[in-house]
Amino acid sequence: MGDIASKLDKAYEDKPLAELADAPVDALQGVSASDAQHLKDAFNITTIRELGTNKYFLWAQAIAKLAD
Known part of the structure; x- marks a missing residue:
């Protein structure tokens, strides 16, 4: 998956995966x-x-x- 921190809003970059899974969707960058x-x-x-x-x-x- 690579660098997950770069896919997140700054406030969530250091959170553990278990916590990220239950974070709001706007924790995702963009x-x-x-x-x-x-x-x-x-x-x-x-x-x-x-x-x-x-x-x-x-x-x-x-x-x-499948289309690819």
Whole structure:
């Protein structure tokens, strides 16, 4: 996965993985509070864990990989 800290908001760079999984999605670099609200409204996603395990996102990722 490489340098995970570079994928996170500064406030979360030193957090352990177990804590990161349950952090809000806007802890990810480039995800704004507004983006996080859209994810919550559309998919009821509030944490990084929920985003990473959401069936629709996993299906889309699998389709994209198979298409390559």
